[in-house]
Amino acid sequence: MISESEFNSRVDDTLLAIEEVLDGADSDIDYENSGGVLTVTCENGSKVIFTRQGPVRQLWVATPFGGFHFDQQGGRWVRDSDAQPLAEFLAATFSQCAGEQFDFS
Numbered sequence: 001m002i003s004e005s006e007f008n009s010r011v012d013d014t015l016l017a018i019e020e021v022l023d024g025a026d027s028d029i030d031y032e033n034s035g036g037v038l039t040v041t042c043e044n045g046s047k048v049i050f051t052r053q054g055p056v057r058q059l060w061v062a063t064p065f066g067g068f069h070f071d072q073q074g075g076r077w078v079r080d081s082d083a084q085p086l087a088e089f090l091a092a093t094f095s096q097c098a099g100e101q102f103d104f105s
Helices: 004-022 086-098
Strands: 030-034 037-041 047-053 058-063 066-073 076-079
Touching (some): 004 030, 004 037, 076 086
Antiparallel strands (some): 030 037, 047 058, 058 066, 066 076
């Protein structure tokens, strides 16, 4: 298991990278990063919320379709249930929520 400081650094880097991708959106996407929680609101009102779970070293993502947990494996985030990469998951999620294609790789 990675150290707490390394975990927090990776989450911070990941959230910043997500914000940078969303900055290029054609649709109206708002986000707020407060207290380590990133809340993204799409034009249609749907929300995607990212929270860090330090004790279990996971990144949790709440979507209109359910909640999902991601672990660090080989330096990248993968879903704990099926090892789907976070980048793929986010591309599919924001395609549904924002009606727009994003590249989170």
